[in-house]
Amino acid sequence: MTARSEQVDDTIAAIATPPGEGGVAIVRLSGPEAIQIAARLFRSSTSRSLAQSKRPLLHGHVVDAQGQRLDEVLVLRMPAPHSYTREDVVEIHCHGGAGPVNAILEETLQQGARLAQPGEFTQRAFLNGRIDLVQAEAVIDQIRARTRDSLRAANAAAEGVLSREIHGMRDTLAQLLARIEAVVDFPEEDDVPELLDASLVAALRDCRTHMERLLTSAEAGRLYREGALIAIVGRPNVGKSSLFNALLRDNRAIVTATAGTTRDRLEETLNLQGIPARLVDTAGMRQTEDEIERIGVDRARDTLRSADLILFVLDATTPPTPEDRQLAEELAPLETPVLCVWNKYDLIDSAAAAPTPTDLPGPFIAECPVSALTGAGLDALEAQLAQQLRGNTGMAADQPMLTRAHQKDSLRRAHACLLRADELLDASPEFLAFEIQETLQALGEITGETTPDEILGTIFASFCIGK
Numbered sequence: 001m002t003a004r005s006e007q008v009d010d011t012i013a014a015i016a017t018p019p020g021e022g023g024v025a026i027v028r029l030s031g032p033e034a035i036q037i038a039a040r041l042f043r044s045s046t047s048r049s050l051a052q053s054k055r056p057l058l059h060g061h062v063v064d065a066q067g068q069r070l071d072e073v074l075v076l077r078m079p080a081p082h083s084y085t086r087e088d089v090v091e092i093h094c095h096g097g098a099g100p101v102n103a104i105l106e107e108t109l110q111q112g113a114r115l116a117q118p119g120e121f122t123q124r125a126f127l128n129g130r131i132d133l134v135q136a137e138a139v140i141d142q143i144r145a146r147t148r149d150s151l152r153a154a155n156a157a158a159e160g161v162l163s164r165e166i167h168g169m170r171d172t173l174a175q176l177l178a179r180i181e182a183v184v185d186f187p188e189e190d191d192v193p194e195l196l197d198a199s200l201v202a203a204l205r206d207c208r209t210h211m212e213r214l215l216t217s218a219e220a221g222r223l224y225r226e227g228a229l230i231a232i233v234g235r236p237n238v239g240k241s242s243l244f245n246a247l248l249r250d251n252r253a254i255v256t257a258t259a260g261t262t263r264d265r266l267e268e269t270l271n272l273q274g275i276p277a278r279l280v281d282t283a284g285m286r287q288t289e290d291e292i293e294r295i296g297v298d299r300a301r302d303t304l305r306s307a308d309l310i311l312f313v314l315d316a317t318t319p320p321t322p323e324d325r326q327l328a329e330e331l332a333p334l335e336t337p338v339l340c341v342w343n344k345y346d347l348i349d350s351a352a353a354a355p356t357p358t359d360l361p362g363p364f365i366a367e368c369p370v371s372a373l374t375g376a377g378l379d380a381l382e383a384q385l386a387q388q389l390r391g392n393t394g395m396a397a398d399q400p401m402l403t404r405a406h407q408k409d410s411l412r413r414a415h416a417c418l419l420r421a422d423e424l425l426d427a428s429p430e431f432l433a434f435e436i437q438e439t440l441q442a443l444g445e446i447t448g449e450t451t452p453d454e455i456l457g458t459i460f461a462s463f464c465i466g467k
């Protein structure tokens, strides 16, 4: 991997752990002066100083300029290039509270460090060529992953699964470009007709097919990163909020026997057998004169449109009402899969007494009898949801996937360039070369080689401080 040429020569410092109280907090330093700065404020409990010692981990105290002890610490030293940033990195592990961390951070600044910008450690790892942009962005996904599958997807990206695909395509295209440019530079040579030989044409088309496959992974990437949006809908009082709470195992939404209780849209994260989901409770769908409730119903409709999966809740104790029917008709034309949930099954004596749903306009991917009150049927419902979402993602978490809009946008542009290249096969080689250069440029924006600085800046600014 080639490093960008920017020179970073100062030493940065930041608190690497979240604010609040905890057993331990970490102040992190990176840069050419990291070890010297840490050595100036650290008194080792052994005779060896930080600068002399060969040990990676030292016990001692941080002291201020007057030699007053500030905190008891462990200092971890990671000399370049074997560190997160590839620079000298020092971590000071102190007591986890605002007092010690702030005092130690201040001391590092007094001794010549500069306060790091958000994401600046990762940015240095990128600028120093240790990771590319895909891997840098995967670091945020690792931090934010809420389920095992999200974490697996982020880990795969951080390990370079997607990067290798992009680099592979760039290498192939760079070789083709070299062949074409040779013809442009030496047009008098005899091998001009060989320019458009079958192997070159086939390689270009292979590359395009590869891009098409990768473009379809963007949906899976979004689902693993953000989680699928599951909307709970139904007419008032069928038990949507009760189901929402039961699935979350939390009393998050207010439940009452009064129709029209839920007026706002509530959203919480749900872990479905490792797959992340965002569960949304909505206002019951009905005609209403109440202004607030009507806004709630409009929001429920908006949620329906953006949902990846819909839980259509019905009351199993009564046959479908006209309101149920109207909602079913609204759902039927959507392309979103709808799962029919027959709630309040605890009130049904025998299964035979339950209304048959066959006359409701479907199709439904499944019908699940549940009781939000007793919890009966919820495991089966969760299994259905997980199975459906797994099918939605269509690929295992550790496959190469696009996870961000800007990656998809760049790959689309790269693909469009190759399509044009295909039409230019019979035209002058200069045109062909131009399109391939543009393809390389667009692909490089994904991995960071050709990404404009202001976009890089925005990406790293979205990181937390100290990462």
Ligand SMILES: Nc1nc2c(ncn2[C@@H]2O[C@H](COP(=O)(O)OP(=O)(O)O)[C@@H](O)[C@H]2O)c(=O)[nH]1
Pocket: 234, 235, 236, 237, 238, 239, 240, 241, 242, 243, 254, 255, 256, 257, 258, 259, 260, 261, 262, 284, 343, 344, 345, 346, 347, 370, 371, 372, 373, 374
């Ligand atoms: N017996 C029984 N009652 C339920 C069940 N689910 C909800 N309810 C009751 O139905 C009423 C409406 O529930 P709620 O969750 O607020 O419905 P929502 O308007 O669809 O959100 C409340 O009195 C709940 O206690 C269930 O599974 N069994």
Ligand SMILES: [Mg+2]
Pocket: 240, 241, 242, 254, 261, 262, 282, 283, 284
């Ligand atoms: Mg409700």
